[in-house]
Amino acid sequence: MKDQAKRDYENFFLGQPYRLSDFDARYLLTQQQYTLTEKLAEVSFGNMYRDEAVRFAEMAERSSKHPQYLPKRPTGIGATLNSGHHDFLRREHDADLLQSITKKDVISLFLGRVHPSHLIISTRAKCPFIFHLQSQKARPPKISIAAMGAFEAAALRRGAVVDQQKWREELAAEGEPLLAQFIKFWQDMFAQEGSLVSPEVAEELFKTIPTITEEHPAVSDCDGKLNDGVVLIQDPKAFRASLRISEDPRPVVQWGDLPTSKF
Numbered sequence: 001m002k003d004q005a006k007r008d009y010e011n012f013f014l015g016q017p018y019r020l021s022d023f024d025a026r027y028l029l030t031q032q033q034y035t036l037t038e039k040l041a042e043v044s045f046g047n048m049y050r051d052e053a054v055r056f057a058e059m060a061e062r063s064s065k066h067p068q069y070l071p072k073r074p075t076g077i078g079a080t081l082n083s084g085h086h087d088f089l090r091r092e093h094d095a096d097l098l099q100s101i102t103k104k105d106v107i108s109l110f111l112g113r114v115h116p117s118h119l120i121i122s123t124r125a126k127c128p129f130i131f132h133l134q135s136q137k138a139r140p141p142k143i144s145i146a147a148m149g150a151f152e153a154a155a156l157r158r159g160a161v162v163d164q165q166k167w168r169e170e171l172a173a174e175g176e177p178l179l180a181q182f183i184k185f186w187q188d189m190f191a192q193e194g195s196l197v198s199p200e201v202a203e204e205l206f207k208t209i210p211t212i213t214e215e216h217p218a219v220s221d222c223d224g225k226l227n228d229g230v231v232l233i234q235d236p237k238a239f240r241a242s243l244r245i246s247e248d249p250r251p252v253v254q255w256g257d258l259p260t261s262k263f
Contacts, residue, residue, distance in 0.1 A: 024133065141218070151205070152164065158201050159201075175220070176219065190202040
């Protein structure tokens with residue numbers, strides 16, 4: 001079960017981007033939260049008995065010093081009570097509120113709180129957090145349509161017989177192809193008897209690809225530019241340390257007969 005837990009953690013990174021973004025957002029804004037790498041480090045040490053593995057699989061939180069495995073948090077009434085909000089009628093109130101919400105209200109909320117063009121607002125107002133992930137793994141390089149045309153022109157100058165329609169249909173039908181696909185296509189084309197291109201000429205042509213792609217870069221390979229006011233978080237721990245810990249939750253409804261929350 002230890003190996004299963006480790007695989008589950010490792011497979012988490014293969015999930016949908018919105019799940020990864022949500023996890024990282026909670027990690028950055030929560031005082032006691034741990035990354036998958038930190039959790040995997042705890043799993044990797046020592047042996048684990050079956051009952052320990054079961055408790056590990058049911059974990060929900062970690063201690064403030066080191067990741068430890070605690071019982072699953074209560075749900076339903078218990079969770080509402082322990083949260084300190086005491087809002088037992090939240091669902092009923094939300095259902096009643098939905099009856100009065102209009103399409104205009106939804107659009108206004110989206111434009112004012114979610115859409116990127118409205119995120120940079122006055123510092124005196126509350127600004128929402130929206131996290132976007134930036135992959136640390138390099139993407140497979142692509143080649144632009146202009147670069148492919150330049151390579152075709154170079155091949156024609158060297159006496160190659162080129163089927164212009166074929167390479168445009170196979171490579172450019174869906175936009176910019178991968179550079180590896182482009183090279184494989186022309187390797188197969190030059191290997192044909194009717195191409196009139198010797199192995200030596202083909203090698204010389206392929207050596208020009210780095211220069212051609214640099215002169216005509218692929219649009220899809222462009223990383224873009226961050227908007228003014230966007231914060232690039234390169235050290236998550238330092239970012240968390242810069243935040244102020246929020247106050248403990250307070251009841252939104254005073255019932256008068258409930259115990260005081262210990263959390």
